Amino acid sequence: MFFLDMLEIDRVVRQLKSMYGSIDESLRGWNWSNEILSPPINGIYLGVSELTNRYCSTYRDIYLKRVLSKPAPYSYKTIRGWIYHRVCKKVVEKAKSILYLEGIVNGPKLYSSLLIDRSDEISRILEEYKVSSYLRENEVQKLKREAEVLYGFLALQAAARLDRVLSHLARPELESIISKVIPVDVERIVNGQLLGLSSELRIDMFADKRIVIEIKTGEIRDFHKYTITGYALAVESDLDIPIDYGIVSYILISRENVKIRNKIYFIGDELRREFLEIRDEAFNIIQRGIDPGKPPECPEYCIYYGACS
Ligand code: SF4
Structure with missing residues (x-):
């Protein structure tokens, strides 16, 4: 990555x-x-x-x-984990497909191509995971904003890495550039x-x-x-x-x-x-198949906390 x-x-x-x-x-x-x-x-x-x-x-x-x-039960943290993972995968897929489709472009071009439909991509991801059926509206908006920030960050990293890779290659070839940018x-x-x-x-x-x-x-x-x-x-x-x-x-x-x-x-x-x-x-x-009982203290971050009776 x-x-x-x-x-x-x-x-x-x-x-x-x-x-x-x-x-x-x-x-x-x-x-x-x-x-x-x-x-x-x-x-x-x-x-x-x-x-x-x-x-x-x-x-x-x-x-x-x-x-x-x-x-x-699904918590905000669980759903946030799904979305962050999906965003990482999406940016990698898009960066690869832009390079395959557009050939050897430079970092700024890759960055702008990645960002063109960022908001739509994030909305599609939130829909794919039916986020609004698990979270309140303010939580959905918070997660959407975080996902956009993460998307933008990864796009910038991809662009910077592409420029770094290009700067070291005398005769750049697409396949080797892609494998170096996304190893x-x-x-x-x-x-x-x-x-x-x-x-x-x-x-x-x-x-x-x-x-x-x-x-x-x-x-x-x-x-x-x-x-x-x-x-x-x-x-x-x-x-x-x-x-x-x-x-x-x-x-x-x-x-x-x-x-x-x-x-x-x-x-x-x-x-x-x-x-x-x-x-x-x-x-x-x-x-x-026997209930092992609870530990002396249950950590609040346990996924069953509040639902373990
Ligand atoms: S709340 Fe979590 S830590 Fe506590 S007993 Fe249930 S599963 Fe174990």
Whole structure:
């Protein structure tokens, strides 16, 4: 994505490589049939976010959703997450299609072409997600404004990156320009069933076929590192590609400014084991079918907060 500087990421990845060793082969996703990786129950497949958004230490969220079939209510934050993700995807798609249609243009031209129908694009996205049926009118307007700010920010980043790429190439060729401006696959789908995960896991971004990237639109939480770990294992099991690194990219919009914070992780043995413990405990909860009860304190940011009785 435009806000990821792959040179900077390469530098951090090299640092991480020198700090951490290799990864135990038995913890690679392609060894899905061994005792550690194979899922405890066959025929049940869980989402990576569902497992790893560990707001609830007793796993009551899993019990409510999977045993009582009671989904979490949609909050403003949930819907904001959908819309921000969709906006990111839309700008990437549009930037690519403008470059394919118009050929090698410069940054300002790309920027103006991206912005021409920004407002209509955002309205279409809000309609696609039926946002007005979940939110009050003032919340819809707030979200619309945020989505426009994010769209404009990404368009500017794309234009700046295009100019930077063009400035380094003596003989620019369209395909190589596009791959340098947009060095990621967006919403890559992988099948995680061999590990007890969903068959259509959507990875927000996949860079250079070796780094999984998750976009988050809320506060920084330590458990987000398990989301990229789950995706890394799923890619390894589905595509036989080793994934050693992941990035959690936080997008925050405040007073019309977009702030991006990237956290890069080495997906080593410890993270892999911890993710598998979370997965196995979730399966335990489903298999037992008994209410695990509430933790001593429920965090207000839990998706079930206020709807957990
Ligand atoms: S409200 Fe409390 S008990 Fe219910 S899912 Fe959230 S953290 Fe768990």
